[in-house]
Amino acid sequence: MLWITAAAAATTPTSATTSWETDKRTELFFGGTRRDDSAITPAEFEMFLDKDVTPAFPEGLTWLPVHGQWMGGKQDSYLLILLYPDSNRRADQDIEEIRSDYKSQFGQESVLRADSTDRVSF
Numbered sequence: 001m002l003w004i005t006a007a008a009a010a011t012t013p014t015s016a017t018t019s020w021e022t023d024k025r026t027e028l029f030f031g032g033t034r035r036d037d038s039a040i041t042p043a044e045f046e047m048f049l050d051k052d053v054t055p056a057f058p059e060g061l062t063w064l065p066v067h068g069q070w071m072g073g074k075q076d077s078y079l080l081i082l083l084y085p086d087s088n089r090r091a092d093q094d095i096e097e098i099r100s101d102y103k104s105q106f107g108q109e110s111v112l113r114a115d116s117t118d119r120v121s122f
Contacts, residue, residue: 018121023083026095029112030102032076040106045078052101056094057082
């Protein structure tokens with residue numbers, strides 16, 4: 001067991017060996033069910049990403065299928081994670097457009113947005 005811990009420590013980046021930067025992080029939580037209770041499929045969500053999100057954030061993104069609860073009802077949902085530099089002056093406007101587009105395309109009342117700052121290394 002000690003060998004595994006030592007091996008893991010040898011591959012863990014440290015401040016001395018890794019270049020860190022501070023990026024903004026936005027998480028968007030998208031409902032996965034329309035008002036008529038039909039599911040928004042992963043393929044439909046991927047098409048939305050390709051058309052509405054990727055052009056605004058071509059550097060990359062992460063999305064996950066998740067399970068959520070809204071207004072007392074449980075549903076499958078999607079989580080989008082965006083990391084971008086503070087210098088990206090269009091990011092806020094682009095994110096608000098993404099939220100608005102999703103709500104209108106899929107009949108959603110809301111898209112939850114959570115912003116934070118993260119220390120990242122690539």
